Amino acid sequence: MGQSDGPRGTQGAGSGLPSGRSTRCIALIGPFLSGKTTLLDAILARTGGVARAGRVADKSTVGDGSPEARAHGMSVQLNIADAEFLGDSFTFIDCPGSIEFQHEGALALTACDAAVVVSEPDPKRVPALQVILKQLEDRGIPHILFLNKIDACETPIRDIVPALQPASTKPLVLRQIPIWENGVATGFIDLALERAFLFRKDAPSEMVEIKPNDLSREKEARFHMLEQLADYDDTLMEQLLSDVAPDKELVFSDLVREFSDGLICPVLLGSAERGHGILRLLKALRHEVPFVESTAQRLGVDGAKSAAYVLKTLHTGHGGKLSIARVLSGDVPDGATVTGGEAVEERVAGVFGLKGEETLKKAAARAGDLVALGRLDGVKTGDTISAEKGGVAAIAAPDVPEPVLVSGIGLKDRKDEVKLSAALGKLVDEDPSLVVEHAGETHQVLLKGQGEMHLRVAFERLARKYGVVVERRKRQVPYKETIRKPIEIRGRHKKQSGGHGQFGDVLIDIAPLPRGSGFTFNDTITGGVVPKQFIPSVEIGVSDYMKTGPLGFPVVDVAVTLKDGSFHTVDSSDMAFRQAGRLAMSEGMPKCQPVLLEPVMAVDIAVPSEATARVNGMISQRRGQILGFDARPGWPGWDVVSAHIPDSEIEDLIVELRSATTGVGTYTASFHHLAELTGRLADQVLASHREAAE
Incomplete structure (x- = not known):
């Protein structure tokens, strides 16, 4: 658990696993603009995956490689990269921070072993942190809080952590305290190791002696950390009450157990942009994050059977459909036949590792790996797939959030209608938090999403990926109309044009109904003045008119009663009485005080x-x-x-x-x-x- 560097790892999808242990999957999640994508690059730089960390402002990061992410300077989809550190392999998933794209992260979290919650050390972040921490707590996912941009923090950390505590129902256990010099955080003291380290830009921290003026702060903060751990360990509690210095191994074992059991949320410090605190974070992940077997158990997966969870779908121009899946147990080799949702069987046409926008061919995926599986056309995001005959029990996917913003879709060229339908289908396949609706009342095609940027990016993808340029149109509100006063009106349809003519004559009563009653049609015909076989035709004519009333909208809450009429033995027909019913409505409704x-x-x-x-x-x-x-x-x-x-x-x-x-x-x-x-x-x-x- 020391801070010495050890051999530098090498990063890359498909790299070997010298330790023989499975790859662990870590989500980087946090509020918008907290620095998650920068942290991913800092991790890759520290583990040898890239020569140097990129910068979001320079559009040079491994993550956020899509044109939409580059254009808007923000993550709009998952960024995935593998890394190896001291012989252990990891897959990091950088999740979008904006609440409009957070369903991407929610789907990915399902199959992750742990999460690093990245946040600025700012109490104003509490509401956004709470949204993120609650889903982790509700789903039992172990998580660390990484306070980023600590070099720019002007508030004492002893005040920051209590201010952030309302965001978490689990104790925020501070693992480090900063070393301050002229109001700037220049390093940190590790409370478990009881060692001090000075930051070195883009390099490992330098271990130094704890200065005398920092000793009292260190002892106070360490004792508080031990008190928090002791709430879940009677032995440690007895040692503290007896003023016995606890053994470091007991402290470390408590940190590991209480973190992996989701009892505490450890807090680490650093600056992703400067590369500070990255090594300490990686060591915590290496020693404390549980392996895929624990995740499979949490999700109820039978470890004896092959199972993988599809957390993302991508449609690519060159490789077709890719299903991004975490293998939770067993193996998924290239060419294997897998059973997906609704018992559909598909053949895997390629297994690929991922690094940002790149894909790297692999022979097979084993438990712990996060890979892209080619051309599983019948498999969708959130499905559980298996190489077992008949499949396995499905893992519960998170609920899709209800849409909160709607836009109409307009085509400049009607010839693109078929193309648009296919493109929208792929768009929703990639992002289930988008909803396409064909509004019957207003005859609009609507795209519903999680906010303005969410919809904007969706329209940009339609144009870039699928070549469908559409116009955003205002959603039409489905207004209705009704009437305030009744009327009795006659409608007569008479036409003679050689041979059989057309004749239909009806007297109807139009009356308002209480709100929410809909539409009713009755008849009080006696003596056969309107033959029984023509009465349904009158109702059809009335209903035809109700689709568009005098104000131009569908009519509701109206009762129509057929009271009288006349017919001709030769010229009367279904069509004649249908027309008579419609004429009566068109003449009577404008006189009934229509209202919107x-x-x-x-x-x-x-x-x-x-x-x-x-x-x-x-x-x-x-x-x-x-x-x-x-x-x-x-x-x-x-x-x-x-x-x-x-x-x-x-x-x-x-x-x-x-x-x-x-x-x-x-x-x-x-x-x-x-x-x-x-x-x-x-x-x-x-x-x-x-x-x-x-």
Whole structure:
């Protein structure tokens, strides 16, 4: 557990495993702009995988190699690279930090052995950290908190860690304290080793003696760390109470056990950009992260059978479909027949290691490996695949978050419709948090996602990868209309043009119904004035008209009763009475005081408690009705505000919500009821509708 370098490892997918142990898979996860991609490059530089670490600002990192990531200066999909350190092999998965792309990370975490949560040492990060730490805690994934950019920290670490503690239900156990010089962190003291180290840029830290003026800080911080560990170890607790100096081996074994059991969250310090603290982090991962067997057990995988979890799907121009999978038990050789979701059987057409955007051919994947498997067309993200006949029990994939932003899709060239459909299918295959919907009422194709940047990147990928350039269009709100007063009206369809004519005559009553009643059709015909066989045709004619009322929208909450009529023995027909029913509606409905109806949604908004007052203001500004708020179950320091908000006012709610909550607020919405819309707003809707129809 010492800090000496030992032999430098070599990085590369497909490298041998001198130790004979399986590759461990580590997720790098954390809030947006915390430095995860920079940390990945720093790890690769320290382990010999790259000659020198790249910089996000220079667009030279191994991760974020896609044009979209480069253009926006942020991770928009998983970055994967293998590394070897002191004979042990690791696969690192750099997960996007923006909440709009976090489902990528959630899927990857399922099959990871541990996670490094990267965060700046800033109490303002608590809400974003809480979102990340909660999913790790709920899923039992061991995790370390790496406080990045420590060289720029101006607040004492003894104040930072308690300020961040509300983000975690597990104790944040500080493993190091910084060495300060003129207000700058120049090194750290390892509390378990009781040794001091000075940072050296892009080089291993230098071990030095602990200065006398740092000894009291070190002893106080170490005792606090031991107290936290002793909460889960009676022997250590007895030694502390008896003022017996605990054996270092006991301290290290407690750190390993309590971390791997998910009882604590160790806290390490460093600066990824300067390469500080990377070696200490790698050593902690090497000694403390459990192997794939523990992960398989956590996921309920039968270790005697072959099983792999598909955490990502990619469609490539040269290699076709690639399924990124972590092998949890057994082997998956090239050419093997595997059983996937819904018992589909597929043949593996290539096994590839991954390094950023590169793929490297492998003969087989064994337990612990994270690889790309070629051309498993019937396998999707979240599936469990197996080389066993009949497959194995499926691993539970995380729930897909509900979409919070919607955009209409417009084609410049209708000839691209088939091409668009195929491209959207691949887009959703790659990213299950995108949803494509064909809105029947408004006849729009809609793309739904997790935010503005999420949708923007999706449209950019459509153009770049699939050659489909589309126009983003405003989603049309599915307005309806109804009536306020009843009327009795006659509709007569009479036409003579040689031979048999057409004749249908009906008297109908049109009346409003209570909101939410829909549409009803009845008849009170007596004496056969309208033959029974023609009555259904009248209903069809009425229903035809209901699709577009006098205001231009579908009609709801109306009752129509056929009361009287007449027929001709020769000229009456189904079509004639259908036309008569439609004529009666078209003449009567405009006289029934038609009124516009707008959909109102039941919305639950989840935010940190300090943002609740601002959310209440947003709801009021959007013509919403606040129903109340309550504590968010299982989320200390969060509220859920319930409200009714018109559908037309929700379009950009997520943008304002994220702005007010440092990017963590979210909501769910479902249709609740229709409400009358009158006055200036109704006039604007009708004018816009008429303009679009012209």
